[in-house]
Amino acid sequence: MIEKTTAVHVTHETVGKVGGIGAVLQGFFTCQSYLDAVERSILVGPLFTSEGSVGGRLGENGEVLYSSIDGFVNTGYGPAFRKIEDFYNAGIIYGTRTFADEQTGVKSSPEVVLIDVRHTHKHVINRFKRQLFEEFGVRSDLYENLWEFEQYVRLAPVAIAVLKAIGAAADSTLIVSHEFMGMPTALAGILEPACDFGTVFYAHEVATMRRIVEKHPGHDTMFYNVMKQAHNEDLHVNEVFGDQDSYFKHSLVGASRYCDRILAVGDCVVDELRFLASEFDAADIDIVYNGIPAYQISVDEKLASKHKLQRYCENLLGYKPDFIFTHVTRLVQSKGMWRDLRVLDQMEKEFRTQNKTAVLLVLSTEVSQRASRDIYSMESAYNWPVAHREGWPDLSGGEADYYSAVQEFNTKSRNIKIIFVNQFGFDAKKCGHRMPDDVEFMDIRKGTDVEFGQSIYEPFGIAQIEPLTFGGICVFSSVCGCAGFVRDVTGGQDTKSVIVADYTNLETHANADIEDLRQINRDVRDRIEASQSEKVAMQICSRLPKNKSEIESMIQTGYDLAKNMSWDVVVKNYLLNSLQKIHSKVHLS
Numbered sequence: 001m002i003e004k005t006t007a008v009h010v011t012h013e014t015v016g017k018v019g020g021i022g023a024v025l026q027g028f029f030t031c032q033s034y035l036d037a038v039e040r041s042i043l044v045g046p047l048f049t050s051e052g053s054v055g056g057r058l059g060e061n062g063e064v065l066y067s068s069i070d071g072f073v074n075t076g077y078g079p080a081f082r083k084i085e086d087f088y089n090a091g092i093i094y095g096t097r098t099f100a101d102e103q104t105g106v107k108s109s110p111e112v113v114l115i116d117v118r119h120t121h122k123h124v125i126n127r128f129k130r131q132l133f134e135e136f137g138v139r140s141d142l143y144e145n146l147w148e149f150e151q152y153v154r155l156a157p158v159a160i161a162v163l164k165a166i167g168a169a170a171d172s173t174l175i176v177s178h179e180f181m182g183m184p185t186a187l188a189g190i191l192e193p194a195c196d197f198g199t200v201f202y203a204h205e206v207a208t209m210r211r212i213v214e215k216h217p218g219h220d221t222m223f224y225n226v227m228k229q230a231h232n233e234d235l236h237v238n239e240v241f242g243d244q245d246s247y248f249k250h251s252l253v254g255a256s257r258y259c260d261r262i263l264a265v266g267d268c269v270v271d272e273l274r275f276l277a278s279e280f281d282a283a284d285i286d287i288v289y290n291g292i293p294a295y296q297i298s299v300d301e302k303l304a305s306k307h308k309l310q311r312y313c314e315n316l317l318g319y320k321p322d323f324i325f326t327h328v329t330r331l332v333q334s335k336g337m338w339r340d341l342r343v344l345d346q347m348e349k350e351f352r353t354q355n356k357t358a359v360l361l362v363l364s365t366e367v368s369q370r371a372s373r374d375i376y377s378m379e380s381a382y383n384w385p386v387a388h389r390e391g392w393p394d395l396s397g398g399e400a401d402y403y404s405a406v407q408e409f410n411t412k413s414r415n416i417k418i419i420f421v422n423q424f425g426f427d428a429k430k431c432g433h434r435m436p437d438d439v440e441f442m443d444i445r446k447g448t449d450v451e452f453g454q455s456i457y458e459p460f461g462i463a464q465i466e467p468l469t470f471g472g473i474c475v476f477s478s479v480c481g482c483a484g485f486v487r488d489v490t491g492g493q494d495t496k497s498v499i500v501a502d503y504t505n506l507e508t509h510a511n512a513d514i515e516d517l518r519q520i521n522r523d524v525r526d527r528i529e530a531s532q533s534e535k536v537a538m539q540i541c542s543r544l545p546k547n548k549s550e551i552e553s554m555i556q557t558g559y560d561l562a563k564n565m566s567w568d569v570v571v572k573n574y575l576l577n578s579l580q581k582i583h584s585k586v587h588l589s
Contacts, residue, residue: 013045015058066094081162087124089119093116142246175189207253209272217522266480299555303548305442317419326444344537369430450475454477471497472554473499476498501533
């Protein structure tokens with residue numbers, strides 16, 4: 001990288017980690033290779049709430065240096081900020097936020113800019129909207145009634161003005177749009193005549209394709225086979241699945257072709273971007289996988305964590321299972337959680353013959369963290385989380401649907417049980433008196449024998465591969481981006497620590513045309529899932545470690561793989577190579 005590179009990350013995850021983008025930022029800002037190459041990092045996003053005090057504006061480990069909302073000034077940028085606020089009728093919060101990796105001790109404090117865009121002057125924003133249409137074909141009139149679109153358009157011109165004010169508008173400044181949220185700011189940077197910003201679209205997914213996969217009953221089984229055939233016939237998404245232009249995310253992601261570089265977190269994401277429109281056939285797209293933890297632990301450390309989980313299961317069920325399985329995830333359709341039950345159903349038969357037992361701990365919720373007092377109350381009233389009841393503070397609608405499937409499984413299964421912990425967090429304070437006091441969140445990563453993550457749509461999938469470094473067997477679907485990273489690191493060789501389930505394997509439909517492939521429905525997918533789940537179950541059963549020696553081997557194998565998938569490797573081998581190309585930039589038209 002050239003000297004004094006400034007990276008401006010535009011995202012909705014400026015003051016807290018919500019999902020994958022937050023995990024990426026945490027990885028970058030605690031990675032020494034990134035910090036050595038990028039002198040200045042700035043997080044930019046909209047202000048979501050004006051409630052609370054000045055001290056909490058930038059979240060945990062944040063320090064506010066300026067806040068127009070609170071009348072607080074502790075920076076020399078104050079006069080320049082006030083001019084911007086008057087011109088746009090916007091509020092500005094500025095400061096820093098500290099990121100730290102407890103394992104390595106690496107920490108950094110990027111700058112943070114939050115902009116209150118609720119009351120911006122309409123005439124200024126309309127001028128920018130006209131430019132978006134004339135230069136990039138983005139029709140704001142179709143979407144401006146949607147606040148999710150509108151707030152990021154309003155953010156853009158104010159963000160550029162703030163970057164100028166804080167001396168971050170040189171030709172060595174890269175505006176990084178994390179997903180559609182930052183695209184208006186990246187486009188505003190391209191339009192800015194006084195600056196020569198580099199622009200990057202960071203594709204953590206392709207929203208158009210996610211929507212198609214999730215809505216169609218054939219899910220990934222249908223979509224990825226259709227897309228593969230469409231590539232062969234030089235067809236794109238609007239021609240195959242109908243006009244997508246009414247979807248605002250499709251429009252903004254489509255405009256990413258004007259950026260100097262596009263980064264994709266997985267191989268499927270690259271294919272999905274090429275499928276967006278013909279203009280992407282020649283776009284500059286580089287794969288930059290997500291990094292994963294790479295910490296080596298001893299057999300005793302792993303067993304200590306596993307024993308804590310076994311004691312928790314014993315407190316709940318009355319016995320210590322031989323094996324601990326886990327699935328740590330958000331409770332959304334894309335995670336394909338019903339596939340876990342299909343695999344476990346096949347494993348149950350084998351476990352009965354072997355007289356082995358297992359418990360799957362599912363840590364997932366679709367709502368905010370429940371208060372400890374509610375957890376304690378449910379625990380004493382009806383044996384939560386073994387049993388659940390619909391309605392707050394227990395099961396939400398989606399959780400109730402999933403729990404119904406869990407109940408059905410548990411009724412039929414004797415040797416494998418599922419415990420659904422619908423809580424955000426994993427320790428005694430958050431999960432009840434029957435969890436051992438010494439349990440902490442990392443125990444569910446260190447102590448697991450198998451982590452599931454057989455998603456129908458998963459651009460990368462950090463969560464399902466995090467236990468790899470601790471000797472866990474990681475089970476995920478072939479459409480997960482992490483599958484490509486494993487393949488890249490291993491040279492395509494099989495590894496006992498990873499099991500890839502291919503739910504896109506059509507078997508008898510191999511020579512079908514696009515129209516036939518589009519008709520793949522739930523019945524077809526069910527048959528393929530049944531076949532694949534049996535294969536996955538047998539692989540798991542054959543690879544589960546039987547003694548300490550095999551556990552030690554799994555830990556070493558997993559760590560050897562994970563250390564080649566760390567954030568340091570990602571930054572050195574993928575990210576910096578891509579960003580270096582931007583300094584000889586050519587805009588696509």
